[in-house]
Amino acid sequence: MTTQLDFARVSFAADLARYGNRPAILADGLTLTYRELAARVDSFARRLGTERRLIALAASNDVESLVAYLAALASGHPLILLPEDKPAALESLVAAYDPDVVVRSANGECVLDERRPGTGHTLHPDLALLLSTSGSTGSPKLVRLSHANLQANAESIATYLRITAEDRAATTLPMSYCYGLSVINSHLLRGAGLVLTGLSVVDPCFWELFRREGATAFAAVPYTFELLERVGFADMDLPSLRYVTQAGGRLAPESVRHYAELGRRQGWELFVMYGQTEATARMAYLPPDLAAAHPGAIGVPVPGGDFLIEPVPGLADGELVYTGPNVMLGYAETPEDLAQGRTVTELRTGDLAVKNAAGLYEVRGRRSRFVKIVGLRVDLGQVERLLADLGVHAASAGTDQGLVVAVEGTHDTRLLTKVLAQGLGLPRAAVDIHAVAELPRLATGKVDYPAVAALSAKAAGNAAAPATAADKAAPHNRTPDSRSPQEPQGTGAGPDTVRRIYEDTLEQTDIADTDTFVSLGGDSLSFVAASVRLEQALGHLPPDWHVTPVRDLEPRRPGRPARTRLARLFAPTDTSLVLRAVGIFLIAGTHIGLFNWQGMAHVLIAAAGFNFARFQLSGERLPRLRRQLTSVARIAVPSMVFIAFAYLVTDHYGLVNIVLLNAILGPEQVTTQWHFWFIEVIVYILLAMTALLSIPWLHRAERRFPFIFPLILFGGGLLTRYELVEPGVPYTVPALWLFALGWAVARSRNLAQRCIVSALAVLTVPGFFEDANRDVTVIAGILLLAWLPALPMPRALGRVTVLLASASMHIYLVHWLVYPPLAGLGLPLALAASLAAGVAYWALCNRVAGAAQRLRART
Structure with missing residues (x-):
């Protein structure tokens, strides 16, 4: 039996009833007070018996698992805690440790498998809990934690998070994971509520529950923040949220700063934390008011703990060593180890760290995450950081024989191999990169590094390679x-x-x-x-x-x-596509003199903003920046090549036209050198927007306020549209107003927003051109984009529409040279020849671009 001293050390489990009728558990459709929870815990403790026994609990985030956990702690039974959804891990540890009782949650109740009436083990009096080390679920190596460890860590966490009985934490992590368990322990310690759920943060039901129960906090690992981006967390209305905690791996400093500032604006705090299972859970935290200024730091030791940095021979940074009452008793690898008392007095974290000028600790890398390849010492963490700087999410593993790297998403692995090998000074043969749909992860959200290492064996056709989480993230870098x-x-x-x-x-x-x-x-x-x-x-x-x-x-x-008969005759065609096809036809025909229909060039500027928002604003900042620059190049390069040709064969253009700088360096009076003003406007605006969004805080602002952001740009553009500010660059800056309006159209998600952009078009376009017909054309084009995402087009015209829309920019370029010598033979012929020549130039550019890309892929 456990002694009274043991009860005192783990009061958050033994003294639940002291909080009386305060709500302890708030699950979907169920509320348990502390008094009711204590009664359930006492009842289950009686089922476990009075003799101390070794218990294995396969737990999920439900009331039954929580009751079993607390009952074992309160009655002094050492407990092996495992995830309920990993039956193989349970079988492995049952085989290794032979527990006396196995508890599983099933159909709303806990099922006890009593494997013997008493115990077959010698159990140390201080032993309370056994957890798998991070990333080793199912391994026989367990962390031995005492009642004092659990109590001390719960106390320190509750202290720096300022947890009170008014708080309610939503369980976003498994209770079998030390981070998730620490949330439970620290809140029960203070008489706070637990919104107990197994729902994911990507499930709308989770946020409905969060609001309904007035939750004040949730815990997140780095991967959680990726999920929060997907569900639009920044725009959620969460009035009860007081703080968010982050641990379970390093969160990128940019993300720390972003969420710290988001919390400051919305009235909640971000606590970045650092810990290991061997320290029960937490060793350090970053005070929220320092997060934005020091986003790369782990902060200061938790109350009652202390750090020292011990020099490591051959390395500039020392190893971070932690001491405190939450340091584990030691490891267990066999049942005999359960009889041992304390074998560890300090925790050598394995992390390389420094203490900065502000007195905060910063982790620089892992001492154990180094391999020595062809005599060179390679930091696996640095490998991941090098790829992160390229905008590539990666996980690296390896041995002294070589690196194995998983990169998330579709990438040119040969190019990445070349870049990484050169950056590290390694031969290419020593770098093995695999593109995967998603990085393999453990249930805790951490990267599964053994699964990454296994990718190499699988690629080599090693049939004996173990099945891992990498199977779910199978490489997809095969050619067809x-x-x-x-x-x-x-x-x-x-x-x-x-x-x-x-x-x-x-x-x-x-x-x-x-x-x-x-x-x-x-x-x-x-x-x-x-x-x-x-x-x-x-x-x-x-x-x-x-x-x-x-x-x-x-x-x-x-x-x-x-298809119906009507569907066989007509096809819904994207409105921006139709506008491009019709627009280039009207623009070229007007220039040739076949008819006079002006305004379509400015419609296409709005359509450019519309398409910029659709195709260039998704994803993270660095990949997005590369995609935007590539898009600009696809416009600028064919234009510069053709204008150079036009410069050689005519005397209509100057060198400033070739480099697309006529609007800045060319003559102010309108001459033939202004023929390509439209191309210059688009290139200037796209480069300006790319530069603007490369600024981290503006990138985050656009992500947070996708509709408001272009409206602010629109407002700035109106200063030049109404000539309140002299732009100094004819045509270009005034066009920003229309580009931003098209951007806002693409970001309109509801009736009110579409009405707003429509009203802005109707109010601001009239008077700009001093031509009512031109005004009407521009307004009509913008309204079509806003209200009709697709237009029914006869299928017979489909091929012509595709060709004209695809080649619209190229037609605009070449028609200036094609139509003049043909105009005397007939204006319709001149228009048809201009369109055909533009399509031909478009096809040639596509062929050259495709050949260049294939050549790059082979090198």
């Missing part, structure tokens, strides 16, 4: 020709599948189920061809197809959907 003979080419309708269309239109070969048109580098130029082919292959194309994963676009069953 690497499929097995039995593997189908796709699941789409006929030979033109989504995957194949993307391969053709985007010059990509490594396309995963989770990829989207935008993530693969699609932009407004490739959008046209892809959208038309997809509509032909699928029968219907959803409005948000460009951000829909490949797996969700592919039909569930082979075969093209049956």
Whole structure:
């Protein structure tokens, strides 16, 4: 039996009833007071018996598991805590430690498997809890924690988080994970409430429960913040939220700063924390008021703890060593180890750290995460940081024989191998990079490094390689020709599948189920061809197809959907695509003199803003920056090449035209040198927006306020539209107003927002051109974008529409040279020849770009 001293050391489990009728557990449809919870704990403790026994608990985030956990602690039974959803881990530890009792949660109650009436073990009086070390679920190596460890760590956490009985924490992490368990312990210690749930933060039901129960806090690991981005956490109304905690791995400093500032604006605090299972849970925390200024620091020791930095021979940084009452008793690897008392007095963390000028500790790397390859010492953490600087999410493992790196998403692994090998000074053969749909992760959200290491064995065809989480993140860096003979080419309708269309239109070969048109580098130029082919292959194309994963676009069953007669004659065609086709036809025809319909160039500027928002604003900042620069290059390079040709064969243009600087350095009076003003306007605006969004705080502002952000730009553009500010650059800056308005149209998500952008167009366009017909054309184009995402087009015109829209920029370039010598033979002929020449130049540019990309892939 456990002694009275043991009860005193773990009061948060033994003295629950002292908080009386305060709510302890708030689950979906159930509320338990502390008095009721204590009664359940006492009842279950009686089922466990009075003789101390070794208990294994397969726990989930439910009331039954929590009751069993508290009952074991309160009655002094040492407990092995495991995740309920890992039966293999339970079997492994049962085989290794032979527990006396196994407890499982099933159908709303705990099932006891009493394997013997008493105990077959010698159990040390201080032993309270046994947890798997981080990342080793199922390993026989366990951390031995005492009642004093649990109580001390709960006290220190509750102190620096200032937890009171008024707080309510939502359980976002498994209770079998030391971080998730520390949330439970520290809140029970203070008589606070637990909103007990197993729901994920991506589930809307989680946030409904959070609001309904008035939760004040939740815990997050780095991966949780990726999920929060997906669900629009920054825009959620969470009036009861008081603080968010983060641990379980390093959160990028940029993200720390972003969420610290977000919390400051919204009235909650971010606590960045540092810990290990061996320290029960927590060793350090970063005070919230220092997070924005020191986002890379782990902070200060928790109350009652202390750090020292011990020099490491051969390394500039020393090892971080922690002491405190929450340091484990030691490790257990066999049942005999359960009889041992304290074998450890300090915790050597294995982390390399420094103490900065502000008195805060910063972790610089892992002492154990070094390998020595061809005589060079390689920091695996530095490998991940090098790739992160390129905008690539990666996890690295390895041995002294070489590196194994998993990179998340679709990437050119040969190019990354070359860059990484050069950056580290390693031979390419020593770097093995695998592209995976998602980095393999443990249930805690941490990267599964053994699974990363296993990728190398799997790629080599090692049939004995163990099955790991990497199986779920299988490499997808095969070329189409690497499929097995039995593997189908796709699941789409006929030979033109989504995957194949993307391969053709985007010059990509490594396309995963989770990829989207935008993530693969699609932009407004490739959008046209892809959208038309997809509509032909699928029968219907959803409005948000460009951000829909490949797996969700592919039909569930082979075969093209049956079409009605009307559907066979007409097809819904993206409005921006129709505007580009009609626009270039009217622009060229007006310049040639066949008719006079002005205003479409400015409609296309608004459409450029619309497409910029659709294709260039998703993803993280650095990948987004690269995609934006690539898009600018796809406009600027063909333009500069053609203008250089025009400069050589005519005397209409100057050198400033070739470098697209006529608006800045050219003559103020309108001459033939102003023929390419439209191209210059688009390039200038796109470069300006790319530069603007490369600033981290503006990048975050755009993510947080997607509709307000372009409206602010629109307001700035009005200063030049109404000539309140002299831009100094004719045409260009005034056009920002229309570009931003098109951007805002793309970000309009409801009726009110569409009404706002429509009203702004109607109010601000009139008077700009001093031509009512031109005003009406621009307003009509913007209203079409705002209210009609697609227009019904006769299928017979589909091919012509695709060609004109795809080649619209190229037609604009070449028609200045094509139509003058043909105008005397007939204006319709001059227009037709201009359109045909532009299509031909577009096809040539595509062929050259495709050849260049294939050449880069081979080198």
